[in-house]
Amino acid sequence: MLNRTLLCLAVACVSTPLFADTVWLKNGDKLTGTIKVFDGGKLLIETTYAGAIPLDWKQVKTLESDQKLLVKQDQYQGEIAKSLQASDDGKVTLLNGEAPKTVELASIQQIMKPKPIVTDLVWKGNIDAALDFQRAENDTDDYNVAFKTSARHGQWRHNAKGEYNRESTDELTTTDNWSAEYSIDRFLTEKWFWDGRINYKRDKIEDLSRQRTVGTGPGYQFWDDELGAFKLGALVNRTDFEYSNGEKDNFYSVAGTWDYNRFLIGKKVEFFTNGELGKPISGVADYSLEAEVGLRYKVTDWASLNLKAEKDVISGSSEGDLDKTRYTAGFGVTW
Structure with a gap:
């Protein structure tokens, strides 16, 4: 019983x-x-x-x-x-x-749901990794690791992102660079915010070996919810270039930025794109472009597969133009 x-x-x-x-x-x-x-x-x-x-x-x-x-x-x-x-x-x-x-x-x-310490903290981000090893007549090793995260509390939002790329063929390195960026947004209204950011890039292969950019300007958040986000910004930047031959350039520029992502098919698929289009004020270059577009497929609540295309362009530079396109496919985690 x-x-x-x-x-x-x-x-x-x-x-x-x-x-x-x-x-x-x-x-x-x-x-x-x-x-x-x-x-x-x-x-x-x-x-x-x-x-x-x-x-x-x-x-x-x-x-x-x-x-x-x-x-x-x-x-x-x-x-x-x-x-x-x-x-x-x-x-x-x-x-x-x-x-x-x-x-x-x-x-x-x-x-x-309230967080333990900062009750209204909203933290989200992702880490993507792509690895490609080929052993044949020519041995190739490709690595790409990138992260992007943001944390919002009250009127403040902290953003950070970084990336590392390395490619080699028969032990000869053809690509070796990394970048890191931090920005902070202060919301003035529900939609309008003021953005301040700093960015650093290091390239051990290309003629343009170092880039340092500090910028500030207004932005507008069209939406930011569980199904995606979209914001546009305008920046006034101070950029310092350092070339592999030791020469240096520094100039001011104006730039437009965008950051968009949208979940589709019941949040299984995410389309995303972000980037910055800049125009130097002093005429050191015609324009610069950094853009990323891709798809992310959620395998589980935290794991995903991703496809990405990245474009880096510097046109009209006195030290020569830069035009690089990179395609990656890999595995990542999201939160």
Whole structure:
């Protein structure tokens, strides 16, 4: 008898989920799953029957959740609710151990799981690696490792990226370079921000051996949510060139930057492109271009396969033009 009772309890525990969030829509539909995040006008709910589903916030009637969630009614501050309780149309009740608080859905700007230390920290990024070894008449070794990450808290966003490339044929190195960049954005409004950045590049093969760039300027964030992001920026840069023969150039330039990514097919495939197009003010070169475009396919929640094309161009330089295109395929991790 005791064994039968324990078996029934075990079956009940397995068949009953620990918790399920519920979202009611204005058209009468109801979805159950796990609320992942609300940002950029989209509520993302993870379901067992259809994966991650983005919902237009304007179509949400009310919702409930047993999770502890950070609810922000303005851009910079919010309160942690122990759970959310369904309320009247267009409203939700926050339960946090004190008196319940009912708020308008239209007043909520963001919902997320609170982080341990910085509760509203949003950190995301990826690391991609591509390796190619060929042993034949000519032995070739190709390496490419790149990372990109950003962390946002309140009015500040920190961005960093870097890359290392090396190619050799029969032990003769034909490509050997690396680059690193850090930038910080200060949001002035919900969309407008001011950007300051520093970039350094080192190339042991090309005539242009070192580049150092410091820039600042405004930017505009069109959107940034679980389904992707898009921003444009304008910079005034100071750039220093150092060539392999010891000669140096320094000049000021204006540049436009872009950074776009979009998830497709239920967040399985990501299309991304980013880059910078610059024009020197002093006429040291006609223009410069750094661009990247690619696809990333998610094998699991954290692992991905990627295809990328990179283009580096410096046209009209007194020390000669640079025009390089690189294609890579590899494996990566995302978070």
